Amino acid sequence: MIEVIEVEKSYGRKKILKGISFTAKKGEITCLIGMNGVGKTTVLNAIMALTPINKGKILIDGSPLDKTGLEKITFIPDTITMLPKMTIAEAMEFMNDFYTYWNQERANELLGFFRLNRKDRISSLSKGNAAKVNLMLGLALDVDYVLMDEPFSGIDMFSREEITNVFTSHLIENRAVIITTHEVGDIEHLIDKVVLLDDGLVTKEFSAEEARENEGKSVIDVMREVYQ
């Protein structure tokens, strides 16, 4: 489990996170939802220790973040970080050389799943295919925790569909996934847990299924209540 406990973060004098707490469990997709600029990426960066926090704690499987904890997590940023001149095959080789937990079999399966051509250059990819390569590179690591920053942002409907299909496949099962988004739309049915962020705080953390079954509310219904 990832536990984010009372985390505070300022950039200069601007306080972005004012004491954020939530958990993300294995076998669940946790969705961090909030308007643009609320601090979703900052939360992911804090979990990955890419940005120092001012207060609070982040625990991975009960322990503070250290090198071992970080090796259990993959962070899939919202833009591809591979060199544009690389082919997909070269990007895969790079990941294989760099990461102990790279799983070539899983990478090949993801390539097939997304119908990607390993000879294509990163620079020649459409936005949708670049997003798929990005996901393939992150998901091919055999790690328990997957952080995805806006995986659906700015891509067409069919690519979105293919990407959502990955979430319901065995390629994800048993991992803890944290996704950030500012629009829930067509991923609503995939989400197990919702964490709503507003003005530096978690305004609500709830199970999507419980809201549906107990209150007959969709995630969007709950968001309307909280934000309006």
Ligand SMILES: Nc1ncnc2c1ncn2[C@@H]1O[C@H](COP(=O)(O)OP(=O)(O)OP(=O)(O)O)[C@@H](O)[C@H]1O
């Ligand atoms: N390195 C930085 N230095 C200063 N300010 C920053 C830095 N990174 C982010 N910010 C500011 O912190 C706030 C939160 O940014 P963040 O990217 O975490 O938001 P977000 O919720 O992910 O937004 P979006 O949905 O637009 O991606 C924004 O006001 C942003 O301008």
